[in-house]
Amino acid sequence: MQTPVRWMTAPPLWPSLVADHNRDALARPMLLRFASDTFMQDLQRLLAEAPETLATYEAVPESFQARPAGTAPDAWVSPPPPMLKLYQPAHGHFYLVAVSLVCERPGLPDRTVAPPQGERMGFVLRRVVNGQEHARLGQGTDAAWFPIESGSETTLLDGEELRPLVAMPVQQNGRTRRLLVGFLPTAEQETLDGAPALPATPPPDEEDPRMTAFNTRIISALETLAQGGSALPDDAAETASLFALLDLLDFFMLEIPTLHEAIVYGHPPDAHTAERALYDKLANADTNEDGVGDGWRIGGASWLDALQTVWEHKDELNTSGAITGTAYDLRNSTPPLETIINELPALVEAALPVQPITAHLALGTVTIAPPPHYIVRCVYERPGCQPLPFTPTDPAQADALAQHTRERTVSAPSVPFTIAAFFDPDAPMRPVRITMPDTSLQNLRKYQQNVSIVLSKKLRQQICQLSGVSMSDIEDGDLNDCDTGFNIGMICSMSIPIITICALVLLLIVVNLLNIVFWWLPFFKICIPVPTAED
Known part of the structure; x- marks a missing residue:
């Protein structure tokens, strides 16, 4: 205990x-x-x-x-x-x-x-x-x-x-x-x-979308078999029956997993439950006074036996469309297939678990x-x-x-x-502290090559103004003397690759060489004769 x-x-x-x-x-x-x-x-x-x-x-x-504003700090609570x-x-x-x-x-x-x-x-x-x-x-x-x-x-x-x-x-x-x-x-x-x-x-008054899928996928296939009767070839009816049974088990796996496990492993669900009622019908377990099962059968086998066989050979069925040595024709069901079609939806709907969230979303019943x-x-x-x-x-x-x-x-x-929301009037505020980077060479080298430091125009003016002067020289606070005329900030980047520097040096060399070669060209007088109309 x-x-x-x-x-x-x-x-x-x-x-x-x-x-x-x-x-x-x-x-x-x-x-x-x-x-x-x-x-x-x-x-x-x-x-x-x-x-x-x-x-x-x-x-x-x-x-x-x-x-x-206007409230004394000591008096405000x-x-x-x-x-x-x-x-x-x-x-x-x-x-x-x-x-x-x-x-x-x-x-x-x-x-x-x-x-x-x-x-x-x-x-x-x-x-x-x-x-x-x-x-x-x-x-x-x-x-x-x-x-x-x-x-x-x-x-x-x-x-x-x-x-x-x-x-x-x-x-x-x-x-x-x-x-x-x-x-x-x-x-x-x-x-x-x-x-x-x-x-x-x-x-109320709205159909469970799971039952809509069940009727479209399972019941419509069974109705096609029932309405086809003897006009439908036996091999086609047997193939359609096998796939209808597989679809039924697949639906149970997705929507009623406890019933699916009970069918696959042959262990009845708890007594006096909706899953047990459907399981007994499939297993032909309900008995009358004579002890004869009055559940659902296909020829001499119960629907439960057929479902277990189909699930065991589902890979073969999906690959070849048939199961070797096995054939089930739902048209030979007892009671008649029409009766089963009328009983099955009610039993399945009762066995469905509580409506999942996705079903409610599909029905458009979400409320804020x-x-x-x-x-x-x-x-x-x-x-x-x-x-x-x-x-x-x-x-x-x-x-x-x-x-x-x-x-x-x-x-x-x-x-x-x-x-509280992020911008809640009752919320406290954290103290804000902005730390400027250390611009010494040994500390700048610690940054990764993809780090850039953005300087505003005013801060750039202050740095320029402070370079080489003392605090007494700028007591008046005039920072306009350092204005370069550009109303932009400055980005100090630590990510100039060596290939960029080499390319810049090479460009300067080439430009200077071209200047040496072509700077004297304007000193040559080149006259080219052009024919005129008088000639």
Whole structure:
């Protein structure tokens, strides 16, 4: 039996929260704020020297708006925002999630996560819209916020990004405990806020695009076989039947992978599920009072046997258009193929998983959410105690089945917060410092050959004016005497190749030689007789 575990806030805060009987704060992750690029080193030093002061670094609502003109500096206090607002690294602020994972035993010992045993931990960023949590699924521009059903907030959706947590030592009552911290991606504000929010289910009166593809690809082929009847040659009907079965399995692989694996490996899905109902029809497993299967058959074989055979020889079928020694004609199905065509779409639609994001995008149901706020939840995953229903032979199938037997411990939500935009009026400003390059020869030689230093016109005038003069000579500040007449700047480049210098020298030599050869030509008088009309 595995020991129960739970998430708690940072250990240095436990004594004060227990004294205040603040159970909610004890169970939720803590958000820390640092205003230095060396925030990780600062946190390490803090945990080693004064961990009891960690509470002073907890993120609180604060604003850094500029003081209005005419307001006394001592009297001005920037009004804080109504909700905790996190600023970006460009503003000089960095935020960390701080939490502890403990075993529910006396003393609350730290839980050690063992990745080799399939365990993992991290935190997820959730958006809250109208009181409902949304999980971010997808990558890049295809990412969107998918709503989580009420009561299922402590579950982790497939494809939800699990961000890392790292362990840092902290002293508490003479013991060394582990504080888990994770970096909040506030720099992704535009990406997070810009991702659309999607509805949980397809809108009414609109067909699932997956079923549209199924009807076009599978049902139309079966209808062609059923309508052709005896007029269709046997060899053509058998070839069309094989490809229809292969297309059906390919559709299952793309849209209902659990059913595809069950068919390929011959292991029925869980009982009382839509996948099991369709599987039983294909396997001819449904029985009547006489014990005779009333599922779907092709001659003497079940549809399941035919699908397994086709999948086993799919390479041969795709190459030659036939399977050696195997022939199936769906026109010989029992019950009649027309009956199967009427039953199959409903069974497939019921077995389809929750509509994926891409289907919603195709339906044009994307809605832009109101100004969002976010929360953080920490997640711990480990293999469950229950054994697998069978021993899988395929690694991909083993991973898929293992996901169904994993145990997840999800923390309570953190305090809600928003993320400031880059040009936010409440955001602080970093001090700006422009360092001019050292122009000594030994330092200029350190630059790569593709480095160019741009000098403005005013700076070029100042350099020219300062050359060979003292500060007393330019006390009047007149820099116009050095003006060369060109209203341009200057680019000092360290990238003049030796071949350019050689070419310039060679050009000067050639020009001088040509000048020696041809400079005396104007001293010669050359007269050329030209006939005129009088002659």
